[in-house]
Amino acid sequence: MGFTEKQEALVKESWEVLKQDIPRFSLLFFSLILEIAPAAKNMFSFLRDTEEIPQNNPKLKAHAVKVLKMTCESAIQLREKGELVVTDTTLKYLGAVHVKSGVIDPHFEVVKEALLRTVNEAMGEEKWSEDMKGAWGEAYNQLASAIKAEMNNNNIAA
Known part of the structure; x- marks a missing residue:
């Protein structure tokens, strides 16, 4: 079916809301990741040596x-091009970093859940919908798939 115009619009609309208070939503996003998977803290170099999430990190x-x-950009590309297009250098970097950090498939699901809960919080119950959840979920899944493919390339090369 492809990524629809409506899905792209939902992602763009909510991204505009997120950008209005990115410090708050960034903190919420990481708080949710660590609430869902506390051990993930050690995977982030900027959280590793602290006992709490630093508010002003x-x-x-x-x-x-x-x-x-x-x-968000993945969603736009899915609509415009019918596929995710990430530059080779960015994708190679993301793959290498995720391999080095020990990221495995379940970690992507934790981040997805935290992402969806963050967008839900930003939009509020009156604007959050299953359609918006589906749009962000599909965009994230496409990005995660591209990163995982590059991680597999990194593992083969190693």
Whole structure:
């Protein structure tokens, strides 16, 4: 069926809301990841040596923004091109970093759940819908699949 115009619009609409308070939603995003999977803390270099999530950690904020933005951009590409297009260098980097950090399939599901809960929080119950959940979920799944494929390439090369 492909990624629909409506799905793209839902992702773009919610991305605009997220961007309005990215420090808050970045912190929420990482808080949810660690609530779902506390052991994941050691996978993030900027969280490894602290007992709590630092409220003003610029690396945490920057990382969360990258994940949210790349997922949003994935949605736009899915609509415009019918597939996810990430530059080879970006994808190679993401694959290598995820392999080095020991990321495995279940970790992607944790991040997806945290992402969806973050978008839900940003949009509120009146604007959150199954359609929006599906749109973000599909965009994230496509991005995760591309990263996993590159991780497999990294493992083969290693």
